[in-house]
Amino acid sequence: MDMNQYLDMFIEESREHLQAINSNLLTLEDDPHDISVVNEIFRSAHTLKGMAATMGFEDLASLTHETENVLDLIRNQKLTITSEIMDVIFKSVDAMEEMVQSIMEGGNGVLDVSQLVEVLRTIVSGDFEQAVQESAAASAVALSNETSEEIVHSEGTQESVTRNYELDDYAITIMRQSKESGHNIYWIHISLREDCVLKAARAYMVFDQLETLGEVIKTTPGVEDIENERFDRSFEVIYITARPAEEITNKISNISEVSEVLIETIQLPDMNKEVAASAPVAQKQKDETKGNTPAQNQTATKKVNGNKTIRVDIERLDILMNLFSELVIDRGRLEQLAKEIDKTELHETVEHMSRISGDLQNIILTMRMVPVEQVFNRFPRMVRDLAKELNKKVNLEIIGAETELDRTVIDEIGDPLVHLLRNSIDHGLESPAQRTQMGKPEEGVVQLKAYHSGNHVFIEVQDDGFGIDKNKVLNKALQRGIVTPTMAETLTDRQIYELLFASGFSTADQVSDISGRGVGLDVVKTKIESLGGSVSVDSSPNAGSIFRIQLPLTLSIISAMLVQIEAEKYAVPLSSIIETAVVKKSDIMMAHRQQVIDFRGKIVPLVSLKEIFSIPVNGITKEDEVAVVIVRKGDKMAGLIVDSFIGQQEIVLKTLGKYLVNVFAISGATILGDGQVALILDCNALIK
Structure with a gap:
């Protein structure tokens, strides 16, 4: 087979x-x-x-x-x-x-x-x-008694030989049925001569003779190993036959280069004893199926409905998603053509197709959604081993494991979460003795939490340990030249904590092979931002720290606002947009040689995309007004200056390929309905 x-x-x-x-x-x-x-x-x-x-x-x-x-x-x-x-x-x-x-x-x-x-x-x-x-x-x-018994030699002598059955339930069932039918069940040990050249060929001849008189149930080593001569000079067989042991012994002994044959009758355990021994367990299982808890009821329901689910190769879902992405592009093209041709029948058909494809899109995206439980499940064991290594007592609480994410995101978030958990346990939590002195329970708590909010999933790693020493962080940042003394005076607590994500930054006095506070956090930030997300940190002295990761639900199809800058079109992800506005030029102010506006009581810097991307000026600019897209990254905001707004549209995210990597402020591209290519802006990079 x-x-x-x-x-x-x-x-x-x-x-x-x-x-x-x-x-x-x-x-x-x-x-x-x-x-x-x-x-x-x-x-x-x-x-x-x-x-x-x-x-x-x-x-x-x-x-x-x-x-x-x-x-x-x-x-x-x-x-x-x-x-x-x-x-x-x-x-x-x-x-x-x-x-x-x-x-x-x-x-x-x-x-x-x-x-x-x-x-x-x-x-x-x-x-x-x-x-x-x-x-x-x-x-x-x-x-x-079970593994080393007195075996009767074919010539009548006795010799002690170690054997190991290792049979599964199926084999034992066959053996029992054969025994009830009057057949003999033998354990046979065959040894070949030391000068045997073709061991596999001799073994084949043994099996050929055995199969003429009965059925081989198991071999040790396995059949494949015997065929490839991956054994010393002997092998064992469990064998069912109606013939007596003497006849089997004579058959095998007649094969050349077989030096020895040991054979014994296998005595199967008493069935009644086994049933009696397993009865309490069976009764307990029966009691458990009565459904005393919701979790047990849920398990029972899953088992009943198991025949209504199928396993699908993830590559097939990827192919389906890619094909649908092309369909979305064609849908946009049809919508554009319908506007240009302006025929009622065409409009109706395109609208119906848009509704159907929208439903299809929801189904495909749902099929690709996977509970974060798949990633979270590996952490309790890791935390257990790490706590033991560090002589700490840690209770890992997992909340929201049923929260779903696109599998492309799920595949990438494991390593960042490992970094954050190891940091929390190694340098976030105190030792049991320190916690007792501080009036805390000996056992520290690390909470791993996931939840949905809008079109995003948030994952939080929180501990009830030391918290982050902001003075220590700031002093280290000053030593490394990451911030200047002038900048340090204006930083808020949260901005100081954000310095932990600077490349190679660490406040650890001794860097261990497990972690040092800050080691790997720049890697975490880079990975999360590459997924279109963001990561932030907050802390309270002696109360603990919380790292919060924000991720998009899916990376394949996103909603975006299309904007026009001269003859070029750009897409701004809706997940980053707070608001669009038209601002009078007279309301634009200057602060630290930077254009800013007052947006709902907050000073927001303006970013000219025309200057950022060196777009040649061809058209006539408006004298009194500018169009602005207000975007946000965490607590920071910026206003992107554009020429005009085209409208909201669902777009397919395409990479720029291996020849265009690390293009500043561009995360990808999409094909619009009219066939043009629009670049997708990376708002995080622009705000940074």
């Missing part, structure tokens, strides 16, 4: 299971006695193991199996959870994620997990720092 067709599904579902395991492990660490959480982790691990074994990823299946053994002892209350055991399980999950990432990048998912496997086995055997004693000793005896 060609497994490649299932690879994408395997990767997607593996990531979901690993995310669920990580999340539930954090819950378990807070409440080690919650067996229901252990059951959830065990089910996810068991499913992941089965999928990995089916797809032939043996390292992943092996590590998951050993982790599953530890979880099994925990859920059966034979093993007490300790911090050290949790660390090992977390490291195992990290290794699983690394293997899945390798598979996702086209690798084979191979990773040396022998050390982790050995540590997990010592936990099961009770030798792991003597974490458990009596119960662990009992489980060690059980494990010993």
Whole structure:
């Protein structure tokens, strides 16, 4: 069977299971006695193991199996959870994620997990720092009985051979059904001679003989490894047949270069005992489905409606979005032609098409929207590890994880949020001892919050730590020459905090490999502004800091105001516009050699786009009035001087290509209805 067709599904579902395991492990660490959480982790691990074994990823299946053994002892209350055991399980999950990432990048998912496997086995055997004693000793005896038994040699001698079944539920079901039908189930160990040249060919001959008399259920190592001679001199087979062991032994022994055949009958566990052992868990699951909480009801609803959803490759959605973008351009062209031709029938048809395409646009944009939960889910584990490394107690509160963003934005915001969270934990929060001295709880709080507002999504990272020392920030800025003493006297508190985003700026006395206050914040600002957003910071002494990120809902299609400057047309994103106005020239004043106007009681500087872009003057300018677009970036405002306003329009954002990068104050271009190209202004750069 060609497994490649299932690879994408395997990767997607593996990531979901690993995310669920990580999340539930954090819950378990807070409440080690919650067996229901252990059951959830065990089910996810068991499913992941089965999928990995089916797809032939043996390292992943092996590590998951050993982790599953530890979880099994925990859920059966034979093993007490300790911090050290949790660390090992977390490291195992990290290794699983690394293997899945390798598979996702086209690798084979191979990773040396022998050390982790050995540590997990010592936990099961009770030798792991003597974490458990009596119960662990009992489980060690059980494990010993299960994995090392007296095997009857084909010639009648006895020899101890280690074996490992590692069977999934499907294989066990087949074995049980075969046993009930009167078939024999054997474990067979085949050894080849040391001088065997073609090991794979000999193994093939063994399988060929076995398949004439029965069915091979599992091989160790896997079939692919045996075919590629990735084994020493021996391999194991679990085999179902109606024939006696002697006949099987004779068949294999007659193959040349086979030196030894060991065979035993596998005794399956008593079904009644297994059912009795799992009954309490089954009853608990039954109780949980009664819907005592809204969250449980919601989960149940999702399961019922699961057949009404499908997975769609994100590349297909990108193609659909690109095609619709071209349709938007053609729609603008048709609207322009309808105005020029001025036919009633054409107007009606174009208006109907505009309504339909508008509905289609909303559906496509909705399809591309993804909850920020996809990004937020990776942070609890990161915060847990970081807090442990820094010997701090941190409670991460996540609010608004269901808030949706376009996937193109989702893909880019992970790294900036990592920077902000690491800064908050490392240099924002105090140590437990310091917090106690200040009358604060030992556990610091970092809040990650997302919410919608208009056509934007806001993401906030807030901590209840030291706050930002504005004097320290200002002194460092003066030392670095970022501000002059004259400028420093006029800066507000918020403007001082904004200095943290200056390139390479840091107030940290010692720069650690985790973060220093300010390290990486210039990177955060650059990334967020490249997404058409903005980032700001505010702080209160000894009360904490808050970093606020503002992002557009989507980057593909935006609403803009088209303006005319001489013969050229420009697009100003509506998200940046406060108001448009016509100002008398007599109302324009000069301040610090800069033209300004009084806009609703605030002094707003004017920016002449004609001068910025060196547009040649061809027409006749009005003597007494100027058209101004008032734009905003955070608390700062500016008035863009234009010749005239054309009107509001939805435009498709196109990049300028790799040959026109870092063009000042231009974020892209669009094609208008008449076929002309209009440049899209970057208002953030103009205000800056």
